[in-house]
Amino acid sequence: MSCLSFLSQFKPISRQYHNAVSLESACKILQVPLNKTNTPNYVSYEQALSLVKSGDSLYTQAAANSPTPLWKALVKRIDSGNLKDLSMHHIITIGETPWLNEHYYDKIRTKSLFICGNARPAIAQGKADYIPIFLSQMPQYFSQMEKKFDASLVSVSPPDEHGFVSMSLTVDCSHAALQNSKKVIGVVSKNLPRVFGDAIVHISHFDALVEDHSYEPFELPATKYGPQDPETIIGKLIAENLVDDEATLQFGIGGIPDSVCSFLTGHKNLGIHTELLCDGVYELIRDGVINGTKKSFDNGLHVSSFVIGTKRLYNLMNNNPEFKLKCSSYTNNVEMVAKSNKMTCVNSCIEMDLTGQIVSDSIGYKFYSGFGGQVDFITGAGMSYDNKGKAIIAMTSRTPKGISKIVPVITEGSGVVTNRGLTKYVVTEHGIANLFGKTIAQRAYELINISHPDDREKLEKATFKRLKCMPSKD
Structure with a gap:
């Protein structure tokens, strides 16, 4: 049996609980509209994060698309005393990560699939978890979790005339996370490039969208070395x-x-x-x-x-x-x-x-x-x-x-x-x-x-x- 045939035996569940499909075709589901809505109804950060409840299991997109404004809104809700007992799955978190501050260790438990510098202190102190796993297997892991994500946090480009946004620069396992989330919360910015492939998602799959054109993707310039380095x-x-x-x-x-x-x-x-x-x-x-x-x-x-x-x-x-x-x-x-x-x-x-x-x-x-x-x-x-x-x-x-x-x-x-x-x-x-x-x-x-x-x-x-x-x- 080929590796691809073996992997296709596993059946992920989409976030809207469509019929199960193979990993090979799973990423196409979010390109299928759930309704004919092509125009988003934007809400405030406060309204968007009100969808998160105590005890929720969360996933956040990361890398260049790290949705920092949503993270800040999340800790603001935690500070108000309205949230506790959260967990957050993520890969490479870049930039300001307020929810990884030691002040929130007892409110939100980090579950890192790939550790960056901002998560190392919490993991070293036993206040956060590391999940060793191959990137190829992360979608399979999400599909087989006993408890699906209650919400995923992402950043996307503005929708086109047909209602499709782009997850822009970070698809990796984030697409699979959306498929296995009960709710999806997004921040929309015109500064995010519109990239194709599995990055394309219809807005009907989002439960809340916040428009914020001050948000910029993160940058990492090519490293320059001297001739003898x-x-x-x-x-x-x-x-x-x-x-x-x-x-x-x-x-x-x-x-x-x-x-x-x-x-x-x-x-x-x-x-x-x-x-x-x-x-x-x-x-x-x-x-x-x-x-x-x-x-x-x-x-x-x-x-x-x-x-x-x-x-x-x-x-x-x-x-x-x-x-x-x-x-x-x-x-x-x-x-x-x-x-x-x-x-x-x-x-x-x-x-x-x-x-x-x-x-x-x-x-x-x-x-x-x-x-x-x-x-x-x-x-x-x-x-x-x-x-x-x-x-x-x-x-x-x-x-x-x-x-x-x-x-x-x-x-x-x-x-x-x-x-x-x-x-x-x-x-x-x-x-x-x-x-x-x-x-x-x-x-x-x-x-x-x-x-x-x-x-x-x-x-x-x-x-x-x-x-x-x-x-x-x-």
């Missing part, structure tokens, strides 16, 4: 040695993907099938380097599940049919990744041991980030139908504090996100290691050779102590 060297190594013409690209979060993009200007006919679209792709799409013409499906389209960039990218995406945002059950589906032409995935990690085990969500006992789509894409690239997939882990050899990221053994308390059998290419500023098909001793040899020179002797000794043999090329 490790990230610059890593980006050049990847672009020149591991990215082929006509490759389909996936980028994880962080500055290294932007660095890779800066060295791809001479490539031809690249494509995008990714969970995250970053600002580094702007010039490549504008100049036709990324055109999607050689993709094995979604030809000519730039496909992602969410976007974090700047206005120049957002403006390029606005009303542009070349861009399509899809649910993470589509973008991160392992079989879809495997079908992609020359699938090339660039992700990062916190730590890696000498056997190739990858730590991505924790630093020792401290939960730091999340699974995201790393395993989804690494697995898919490893299964590539054309046998040309490349799964790349890119990282600086040391932390900013000078600690080696390549270690003899995983730090106590850390969790392995990607197992050693999936790890293929590893890139630092000191070179490229290919671990595929290598023995443990050969893996140690490859990884020590790309570690910081000052750490190599210590790593060699640790390898001998652990393996009872020296790292070996042969």
Whole structure:
């Protein structure tokens, strides 16, 4: 049974409790109007948040579409003494997050599917929860929850003449959350780009809409590095040695993907099938380097599940049919990744041991980030139908504090996100290691050779102590 066939057995329930449908088609439901209403009836923030009751389970859209005005209205209701015993599911929260202030720990319990800096203190203190889960599985998780969300909070573009709004820059698992919510509350702003695909939702699926054109999407400019910075060297190594013409690209979060993009200007006919679209792709799409013409499906389209960039990218995406945002059950589906032409995935990690085990969500006992789509894409690239997939882990050899990221053994308390059998290419500023098909001793040899020179002797000794043999090329 194929992965896609397996996933399609699970039956999500839409927020209006339509007949159950497969994950493959679930994201289309919200594009079907529930009535002929094409004009929204706007309400105040106070009226909109009055739909939230004590004990409610909430979901909030996040990333560039983080609906900050709705969060502020929510805590205002909490401050009035009218709300308690709430829970809030979310992924990457950006900007001001008042409900994560310690003052509200006993009023609203955070359930983070991917941890950002503003949620780390609460999780470290046991005042919030972390749910380790692959991005591909989040829609399935929502559909199988015993208690559906009582309300989802989102930000959207203004409706067109037919009553359709766009969830703009963040679809990921948010679309699935709306399908599995009893109520949907949205803030409408003309500053949000109108993006197509699964982002399109009819206003009849909203229970309250607030018009607020002062609201702006969040921006994250492409990271700029100096010519001798490790990230610059890593980006050049990847672009020149591991990215082929006509490759389909996936980028994880962080500055290294932007660095890779800066060295791809001479490539031809690249494509995008990714969970995250970053600002580094702007010039490549504008100049036709990324055109999607050689993709094995979604030809000519730039496909992602969410976007974090700047206005120049957002403006390029606005009303542009070349861009399509899809649910993470589509973008991160392992079989879809495997079908992609020359699938090339660039992700990062916190730590890696000498056997190739990858730590991505924790630093020792401290939960730091999340699974995201790393395993989804690494697995898919490893299964590539054309046998040309490349799964790349890119990282600086040391932390900013000078600690080696390549270690003899995983730090106590850390969790392995990607197992050693999936790890293929590893890139630092000191070179490229290919671990595929290598023995443990050969893996140690490859990884020590790309570690910081000052750490190599210590790593060699640790390898001998652990393996009872020296790292070996042969």
